[in-house]
Amino acid sequence: MLSEFASELPSVSTSLRGSLFHRVEEANTTYDGNQSVVQTCRDLIRKIQRSTATDLFVGLIILTDICMGCYTIDLSAAGKDTPSWVTDLSVFCFAVYTLELLATLFVHTSAVIGDWWFGLDAFIVLAGLLEFCIAALGADVSSLNLVRFLRIFRMVRMLKISRKWSLLKDLxxxxxxxxxxxxxxxxxxxxxxxxxxxxxxxxxxxxxxxxxxxxxxxxxxxxxxxxxxxxxxxxxxxxxxxxxxxxxxxxxxxxxxxxxxxxxxxxxxxxxxxxxxxxxxxxxxxxxxxxxxxxxxDIENQAQELDDNHEIDLKLLQKVFFKIDEDGSGELSLDELRNGARTNPEFRDRLRVMDIDEKDLELLFRNAG
The missing domain is CATH 1.10.287 (Helix Hairpins)
Structure with missing residues (x-):
């Protein structure tokens, strides 16, 4: 009951702003018998790519690669050789980049052609392959100016962290x-x-x-x-x-x-x-x-901000409802709502902002029930 009524109030707030629509990333997929195995794999990989754990993992890999790049540049400037563990770690980071690129291409197919971030990832992966090919031919990779530039260009991936991590949304x-x-x-x-x-x-x-x-x-x-x-x-x-x-x-x-x-x-x-x-x-x-x-x-970002604000409103309202739930039953009665609107300052101010009076509150309660 608390969650249902909490979800109802932000909808009323949205309607007062002129819209009852909420943005969704894509239509829900139903796994029926006619669905191909390839499409099932794509949906699974897409879900993994959009998970918070994947964002954190890829972000940490990018940060590690950048730190190793700075360390390698310092060693090169001092005329010292790069330790083998640094090279192995760079190879691992490159493998993650390649796997992410292939997964993106598999999930979105030709839809990613022209995307700036996909082009950046593809350039970095191709630059890494070029570096490995030059090293396989026996050439001194560290002495080539082109390879040095391509290594430095990897630092641009640091911008991708700001897109993946919500804590860096201002960046x-x-x-x-x-x-x-x-x-x-x-x-x-x-x-x-x-x-x-x-x-x-x-x-x-x-x-x-x-x-x-x-x-x-x-x-x-x-x-x-x-x-x-x-x-x-x-x-x-x-x-x-x-x-x-x-x-x-x-x-x-x-x-x-x-x-x-x-x-x-x-x-x-x-x-x-x-x-x-x-x-x-x-x-x-x-x-x-x-x-x-x-x-x-930028309609897409505006819709995303509305969704983020909607989630924040839901969490705040749930906290308020737990406070005004006097008997601790996990359900709100109409009397508890009315009493909360009179005694709880946060709930009262939110109702005032939404322009909801006692009659509207009673109507919302009946609809949520």
């Missing part, structure tokens, strides 16, 4: 935000470079002769590169990026120039204001707006 939101806004970030950087180039062209035309003159007068005795700061457009771009975006000693070149030629403050201060307070803040605003639009279009 997964950051990953999804970056993935959704990567195109917007690229064009934002291009726009920033264009604005910086415009100021660089002005600086080369107007500031370069003055910089050379001040350098010859000994304005920067400890900075031989300062005289070349605005020698070309790309040098000026690098100077503006270093001093404005990175914030590295803006006054080193600007202050002597402004002191000797006050009108140059228009260029130095103008470039600072337009890039920092204009372009960079505009990039932040555009990226946030793009992420908000992507979130509105």
């Amino acid at each position: 997964w939101k950051l990953v999804k935000m970056t993935q959704a806004c990567i195109k917007m970030l690229f064009w934002s950087f291009v726009f920033c470079f264009m604005v910086m180039t415009c100021w660089s062209m002005i600086a080369v035309e107007l500031l370069n002769p003055l910089v050379i003159k001040l350098a010859n007068d000994g304005a920067w005795p400890d900075c031989p590169q300062c005289s070349q700061s605005f020698q070309t457009v790309m040098d000026a771009n690098l100077t503006f990026f270093k001093t404005i975006v990175a914030g590295d000693s803006w006054g080193l070149i600007a202050m002597p120039m402004i002191t000797a030629n006050p009108w140059t403050a228009i260029i130095f201060v103008g470039s600072l204001l337009t890039i920092v307070f204009g372009v960079l803040n505009l990039i932040v605003a555009v990226v946030v707006d793009e992420f908000a639009e992507q979130r509105q279009r």
Whole structure:
């Protein structure tokens, strides 16, 4: 009775928001006599892949592989040989990756073609096979730059942990935000470079002769590169990026120039204001707006959040119902519900949020019964 009534209240809350539908991963499968053995195996493997134990196991394997990768890189930088147990552990991790990839391909068949995560897993497995083939031919794997890059690329699988572990859902939101806004970030950087180039062209035309003159007068005795700061457009771009975006000693070149030629403050201060307070803040605003639009279009994640909130509501309501169950029978009477609505602050506040009065509560009780 407690669980039935607990499941009824979130449904009413959902109806007040305009929908009585709940998302399901897929239709329930009925195992009849006509079902093939292959389909039965697929359903079993799919169930195993979606279990919490599998997520934890694969996540621990990924973390172990990343730790071993960092340890191997440290040994290689120190000129030491990799212990055999590290190699054996890496082979085991690679075997798990291969098994997971084959299981995903077997369960979803051609439906995974085009999926970004499946492509990443396939690339990592193929890179591992390439490494084994090179080692089988007798070549020194550690000396090949390509193999080193492929080993480092394995670290990208760390992002998969944030998707599998619910404790890291905030990290997964950051990953999804970056993935959704990567195109917007690229064009934002291009726009920033264009604005910086415009100021660089002005600086080369107007500031370069003055910089050379001040350098010859000994304005920067400890900075031989300062005289070349605005020698070309790309040098000026690098100077503006270093001093404005990175914030590295803006006054080193600007202050002597402004002191000797006050009108140059228009260029130095103008470039600072337009890039920092204009372009960079505009990039932040555009990226946030793009992420908000992507979130509105991400129906799947919104449905998942509704399901998660529904489960949380069920657990909270069950705890409340156990508190207001005065006789400890495991069933609630209408009088106990009414009394709980008057005496239990948490239950009273939840009913108020759901806009449920005493008549609605009685109606829900009869329906749950």
